[in-house]
Amino acid sequence: MTEKTKSREAEKPVVAYLGPKASYTHQAALDTFNDDSYTLDPQITIEDVFSAVQTGKVYRGVVPFENSTNGSVVFTLDLFADLHNKYPGILVCGESYIPVQHCLLSHYPGDNHGSSGTPYAASSVIESPLSSGAVTPTNQEPVPQKPTARPIGDLSRIRKIYSHPQAWGQCKIFLNTYLKGIERQDVSSTSRAAELVSEDQSGTSAAISSVIAARVFGLRVLAKGIEERGDNTTRFFIIKRMGADDIVKEASKKGENDKHWKSLISFTVDHANPGALANSLSVFERYGLNLTSINTRPSGVENWNYIFFVEIKGRKIEDDEEKGDVNRALRDLDAVCRGRRWLGSWRNRLLE
Ligand SMILES: O=C(O)C(=O)C[C@]1(C(=O)O)C=C[C@@H](O)C=C1
Numbered sequence: 599m600t601e602k603t604k605s606r607e608a609e610k611p612v613v614a615y616l617g618p619k620a621s622y623t624h625q626a627a628l629d630t631f632n633d634d635s636y637t638l639d640p641q642i643t644i645e646d647v648f649s650a651v652q653t654g655k656v657y658r659g660v661v662p663f664e665n666s667t668n669g670s671v672v673f674t675l676d677l678f679a680d681l682h683n684k685y686p687g688i689l690v691c692g693e694s695y696i697p698v699q700h701c702l703l704s705h706y707p708g709d710n711h712g713s714s715g716t717p718y719a720a721s722s723v724i725e726s727p728l729s730s731g732a733v734t735p736t737n738q739e740p741v742p743q744k745p746t747a748r749p750i751g752d753l754s755r756i757r758k759i760y761s762h763p764q765a766w767g768q769c770k771i772f773l774n775t776y777l778k779g780i781e782r783q784d785v786s787s788t789s790r791a792a793e794l795v796s797e798d799q800s801g802t803s804a805a806i807s808s809v810i811a812a813r814v815f816g817l818r819v820l821a822k823g824i825e826e827r828g829d830n831t832t833r834f835f836i837i838k839r840m841g842a843d844d845i846v847k848e849a850s851k852k853g854e855n856d857k858h859w860k861s862l863i864s865f866t867v868d869h870a871n872p873g874a875l876a877n878s879l880s881v882f883e884r885y886g887l888n889l890t891s892i893n894t895r896p897s898g899v900e901n902w903n904y905i906f907f908v909e910i911k912g913r914k915i916e917d918d919e920e921k922g923d924v925n926r927a928l929r930d931l932d933a934v935c936r937g938r939r940w941l942g943s944w945r946n947r948l949l950e
Pocket residue numbers: 616620621622623624662663664665671698762764765786787788789832
């Protein structure tokens with residue numbers, strides 16, 4: 599690398615994401631930040647991404663937020679809940695939707711250097727009692743669902759599967775059909791699962807991860823498309839630290855109105871007051887703000903008390919509480935809830 603290239607590299611804004619490389623979060627980071635103009639910096643956990651953004655070490659962060667099949671990513675919600683006030687300046691400033699097609703990856707015994715992600719040919723399927731695709735009806739499930747994918751490699755030697763907890767729920771039918779009873783190990787991301795499995799040449803461990811991770815970590819693809827829904831998609835948030843370049847000051851694009859934006863708000867209520875939650879939600883209706891999602895997490899204060907997260911269509915425009923519907927709703931919310939936080943406004947990518 600020449601001195602000039604080195605200094606150009608050093609000047610690039612840094613974007614932290616849940617790594618290692620080849621995670622779905624990496625794909626989401628590349629969807630928004632091309633690596634010619636930004637340096638993408640893998641982190642071990644979602645909390646590491648929050649922390650790098652909060653301390654100003656990086657320009658932006660990318661974290662998973664929810665999956666269309668398996669729901670919210672609770673690790674991320676808990677960081678937004680921020681019960682210990684460690685991340686007071688974090689705001690969402692963008693989103694990215696990535697189609698998620700999971701694969702089962704492993705080494706084949708005798709592989710010394712992997713297979714560059716090449717799947718087995720369908721003709722070489724080795725049937726085993728666990729890979730027949732037959733599903734036994736039970737009282738609880740008289741008509742069991744069939745998996746959409748079949749293994750294209752022998753699964754009989756697999757003793758342990760690694761993945762991110764979100765992935766188990768997206769691949770339930772495949773796992774229950776072909777790998778029932780096999781030990782599962784949670785790890786920090788799907789690509790970390792592939793990285794770990796790549797270190798085991800015995801072929802007894804497998805990872806649920808992407809086909810890109812198979813290539814990067816030199817693993818075989820034993821099954822492809824093992825998620826139960828063909829439209830399986832994960833939504834990622836781009837996060838930033840509250841500061842001078844707040845999007846609240848960003849001008850609208852031509853033909854755009856506040857409904858092209860979304861905002862995330864968290865709040866707590868007095869659980870002893872029967873109308874508290876209803877009163878809090880009614881402020882959004884008052885200003886015609888469509889609620890697109892509601893989530894809860896434990897409040898950390900008392901058992902069975904919650905912090906609520908609502909996502910609405912609309913944007914906070916500036917720090918004048920009389921201006922704009924979101925600002926007015928936040929002002930009214932202050933009067934009926936215990937505490938609340940605006941967690942950012944960003945353009946709705948589903949409308950682009
Ligand atoms: O980015 C990754 O690879 C992750 O492991 C995270 C994550 C998630 O938390 O939702 C991302 C996409 C998939 O839904 C499964 C796991």
